[in-house]
Amino acid sequence: MRVRGYAAQSADSELAAWEFERRTPGEKDVVIRIEYCGICHSDIHFARNEWGGTTYPAVPGHEIIGRVVEVGSGVTRYHKDDRVGVGCFVESCRTCGSCQEDLENYCENGVRGTYGGVEDDGVTPTRGGYSSHIVVDEHFVLNIPDALDPAGAAPLLCAGITTYSPLRHVGVSPGDRVAVMGLGGLGHMGVKLAASFGAEVTVLSRSPSKQADAERLGAHDFVLTNEEGAMNALVGRFDIVLDTISAEHDINGPVMSLKRDGTFIMVGASPTPHALAGGPLIMGRRSVMGSLVGGIAETQEMLDHCGKHRIVSDVEMITPDQINEAYERAVQGDVKYRFVIDCTQF
Ligand SMILES: [Zn+2]
Ligand SMILES: [Zn+2]
DSSP states (O other): OEEEEEEESSTTSOEEEEEEEOOOOOTTEEEEEEEEEEOOHHHHHHHTTSSSOOOSSBOOOOOEEEEEEEEOTTOOSOOTTOEEEEOSEEEOOSSSHHHHTTOGGGOTTOOEESSSSBOTTSSSBOOOSSBSEEEEEGGGOEEOOTTSOHHHHGGGGTHHHHHHHHHHHTTOOTTOEEEEEOOSHHHHHHHHHHHHTTOEEEEEESOGGGHHHHHHHTOSEEEETTSTTTTGGGTTOEEEEEEOOOSOOOOHHHHHTEEEEEEEEEOSOOSSOOOOOHHHHHHTTOEEEEOOOOOHHHHHHHHHHHHHHTOOOOEEEEOGGGHHHHHHHHHTTOSSSEEEEEGGGO
16 A cells, blocks of 8 residues: 655665555554654664664654554454554564563564564565654554543553553562663653552752753653762662663663662663772672563553543644754653654645
C-alpha cells in the first residue's frame, strides 16, 4: 500500500516529504492510520547515520499512536477504530529464550526495529512512524487506554518504557529513594514514573533552571551536583540512581551516592566509555546495570499503569514541516520534553 511520510534521503540532507510502499497487509496484520509520532534522539542518530548502518531513504519514528483502519482475517485482539500504539520494534523470532519470556526487546536472534530493520522479504527496510500509515503484526501492537491524551502518550512507547522497565526490574517500592540524572525526554518520564511507584524522587542536575520543573514533575528533592560538597553529602543515600544522560559525565560520585546493595541504572549511552572505580562497587556491594526498552507485555503493563495514574509525557506539538527545526532544537536540549509530530497532516 502506498503511504505518505517524511524521509532523509542521505546522512546530510534534511528530512522532506516522500511517498513509499508498505507491505500488503497479511492475516495477522493491523493497518494503522498514524495520528501522532514522538521525536526520539535515536531518530536523529538514525537519520544522520551517526550509529552507522542507515539505509536511505530513511523514515524514522518509533513512538507511534494511531487508529486501526483495517485488520487481517486472523487478527483477534484489535478492531477497526481502536486507538493503538507501536513502539521501538515490530517483529522478533518468537522462539528464543528471551522471546519465550516476553522479552522480545532482547531477542537473541535480533529484534526487528520499527525503522532500521528489514522486512520478511530480507531486502525491504522497515520504515518508521513519520508517515500516514503503518502495517504491523498484532503481537507488536499496543492498546492505548482511553484515559490518556493520545499525543502525550506517544513518547510512552520509547521514553516511557525505557524508564519504566528497569525501575520495575529492580522493584522500586513506596519509600525507596530514587535519584534521576538528566531531566530530558527520558529523565522527565523517570521522575513521573518513580513518583507514581511511591518512591521519594531526587533530581540530580547541574542547572538550577531545572529545579522548578523537577518539582512540578513530581520530584521531592533537587540537588545541584556541581555545588561544592554536594555529592559528598549524598554518599550512601539512594536505593537507585537512574542515569539518563547520553553525554560524557562522571558516574563515580553518583555510584557513591547509593546505599549498600543499591543499583545504578544506565539508560543513556555515553559516546565514550565511563571510568568507573571498583572500590565503591566492592565496598557497598553496589551494582551497575543497563536496560533497553521493554517487552510487549511489559509495555502494555506500563501503558495501563499510566492510564490508571494519568501519566503522559510533556509534549510540544509540531507539524511535519517543522521536523528539521525540531531536530536542531532537540540536539540543543531545547524541548520540554518531547516533540510530537501531528501525523494527520501526512
Ligand atoms: Zn526511542
Ligand atoms: Zn527471539
